[in-house]
Amino acid sequence: MELRQLKYFIEVAQREHVSEAAEHLHVAQSAISRQIANLEDELGVHLFEREGRNVKLTAIGKIFLTHSLTIMKAVDIAVEQIDAYLDPDRGSIKIGFPTSLASHLLPTVLSAFKEKHPQIAFQLRQGSYSFLIEAVKSREIDLAFLGPVPADDLTIQGKILFTERILALMPSNHILAERRSLRLRDLRNDSFVLFPKGYILQKIAYDACKQEGFLPNISSEGEDLDAIKGLVSAGMGVTLLPESTFYETVPKFTVKIPIENPVINRTVGVIIPKNRELPPSVHTFYKFVIEFFSILEKYQ
Missing domain, CATH: 3.40.190.10 (Periplasmic binding protein-like II)
Structure with a gap:
């Protein structure tokens, strides 16, 4: 089984059309059909069934799609972390935040950090309290600002700012x-x-x-x-x-x-996962946030 096969399979499954998937991926339609046929032979099941010019996932195909998306997400995370380790000052940090912290706290911290680390990029995601906690756990985001800071979740490490x-x-x-x-x-x-x-x-x-x-x-x-x-x-x-x-x-x-x-x-603070190491760029940002608010508290 190859990652290319999973990529082709996911694209066809989401578009429900082989030719549209081929056009989007800039490959020949025959190449996609061949790779999916090889994948089905290896698995010993049919992943798709035809409906006119379209294709639909079979019951087992839907199950396989769920696992395929998980695999590709894990690969993407691995590549991002490798890139971050190779060049910590050019990493990308996925940050979550609630609406109550969007107008002042977040812009203040990010602008101060960008002055020292201009090459590090941010991907920002606003969400509800429970969503942000779960997103940190599932690696959808690297860290999140929250208020109040959760104190009873053993998989989350919270730092009150x-x-x-x-x-x-x-x-x-x-x-x-x-x-x-x-x-x-x-x-x-x-x-x-x-x-x-x-x-x-x-x-x-x-x-x-x-x-x-x-x-x-x-x-x-x-x-x-x-x-x-x-x-x-x-x-x-x-x-x-x-x-x-x-x-x-x-x-x-x-x-x-x-x-x-x-x-x-x-309480208002930042949360990170407790059970895994932070990529260098994320760790740099996390340390900066703690030091930033420590200095701010002294002046106040």
Whole structure:
């Protein structure tokens, strides 16, 4: 079995058309047909069945496709790591991040790193809390910025970079808008604007309210920070957001107020896999991030 055969097989399986696969791969159609026939002879099964001019995977073909994709992904990762070891200053780093860290933390770190390592490239992937953790485990990304940092996953190594407070954001005409601080229970009769269920910031807000003896009345939901802030600005309710999400400005027609009781914090950090060695370029970036925030903390 050859990697070329797997490559041809995957292309035909995904396009369901031999001639289109041949055109995309810039090889003769007969060459693809021959290699797939050799692969089927070696396996002793039929991987495709014809449907007019198209081809469809057989039941065993679908199973083989899943394993073939895994094999090719592993080969791609191996080649990337070899390239990184041969030239650490020209590697490529796959970084994951959530929406709450996209506006300030990520650009700040990446721009500072690029000044020292201009030849290292980045591939960025935004995702939910659970997706980023699983993507690090499956090697889909090399590392991820997260908040809060998971503490109970034995396959993940988390490094806390800083801790920040969760603040209340409310319309500027809210009855409590003039307060310098407030208790979370003061908002028990308000409508809340939160992320949908499954988002970590929704869980943080929901759990904090529950611990104070009430469940938030969720009137509206938004899937990104701009949507959440916009709904609050429009008077649809109040919300709870990390302090770093207000780094540049507070949205128009809103005010942010610290919560003094209880104080709600979240850790923010970076996670890497615990059970495998990082490629040199990724290790360089990981060390840089830790040192960067260590220096930043001293100045603050």
